Amino acid sequence: MRLGLHALGIGAGAQRSVIDAVAVAAENSGFATLWSGEHVVMVDRSASRYPYADDGRIAVPAVADWLDPMIGLSFAAAATHTIGLATGVLLLPEHNPVLMAKQAATLDLMSGGRLTLGVGIGWSREEFDALGIPFGRRGERAAEYVAAMRMLWRDDVASFDGEFVRFDSVRVNPKPPRDRRLPVVLGGNSDAALRRVAAWGDGWYGFNLDGVDAVTERIRTLHDLCRDAGRDPEELRLAVALREVDPSDVEALADAGVDELVLVELPPDDPGAAADWVASLARRWMPAVG
Template identity: 70%
Template sequence: MRVGLHALGIGDGARPEVIRTVATAAETHGFARLWCGEHVVLVDAPASRYPYSADGRIAVSADADWLDPLLALTFAAAVTSRIEIASGVLLLPEHNPVLVAKQAATLDVLSGGRFTLGVGVGWSAEEFAALGVPFAKRGRRAEEYLAAMRALWADDPASFTGEFTRFEAIRVNPKPLRGGRLPVVAGGNSDAALRRAATLADGWYGFNV
């Protein structure tokens, strides 16, 4: 069994000295991977139900620090040399897929091929509204974005045409170190999320199960 550490970059764990200490200690003691999740926005009184607790409320206070996962993991990668790093999870439909493809590949290169991209579709309608992204069809959007990013990682130049994104003969470099393919795990406990993990991703990121 390989054991990882989750929730780097939240609350007290968002302080650089804590990230450095936890990351280096985890590497020294043989932990497999460091995980860092994402919320761009939290609100004080959400109408959206958090799906991973009995009362429908997230345990993190809305005023807690919550670092951007790709930036936090870049910091963790810089103070370590062997332990793997992963987003657990990046809320993919909230982002531009061309930009995420570049950021994820950059992190993979800087970490020496240690990065796994964990993605999810999100549960907070308030967060999507603040970012100006439709909450509806977020699952389909995430699946399309993943296909587009894989084209960008594998092809140079790359083209893609879909419902939510399209590009023609563009070059996005660097490429991931493992043959133009970055490992992707899909999060979520719904039937759609489990299907996504089984058919479109390289594995499943389980949470509170």
């Protein structure tokens, strides 16, 4: 099993010096992936329910700095050489898919093929309203956007005629360096989210799950949905972050089929303390994950 770190882009993790220090230390300590999530808009009092907490409220304060993950991860890429980079998650229906295809391929190329594009459909109606994007049918919009982006990455001259996106005989370069493909993993813990993974995803990022039993149940459901969709679940990359997790849980998570355990942590404000902070995480977790 690999070990990922979801620590960049918010609060202290939005400081350039902290990003550099954490990224370098994580690579040196053997972490597999640096994850960074997204919200374009936050509001002081949201009527939308946050799906990853029992009380329906996101723990990140609305006043916190929250970087654009594509830009933040580009700085992490420049500071490192081998560690993977992943959006966890980018809210794809909020973006123009042609522009996002170019941005993602650019970051993937500049990082030497290290990007995983983690995408979600979003939960905040206020955010969609602020961006002037319909909140309804965002799942269908995301599916079509990914199909269009994959075509732009693959084809020298691409055309697409969908409900939400259309283009004719366009060239979008650069291409992703790994066989003109970018792995697209989907966030979300609901049955609907897992159906999207089974239908068109390259993997799943389960976030803030409530323990090993919850992970195991969701993966079993995903396997059933894959069989219904005629897909081999072994083809999928499965990454999970838990609300509370202990090194003693690693074996059970591996047995359930988890490929990467992602630690969600807040880095120190002082970049000089970042290396010791990452090293302390590595000392605790690396023996368990091997």
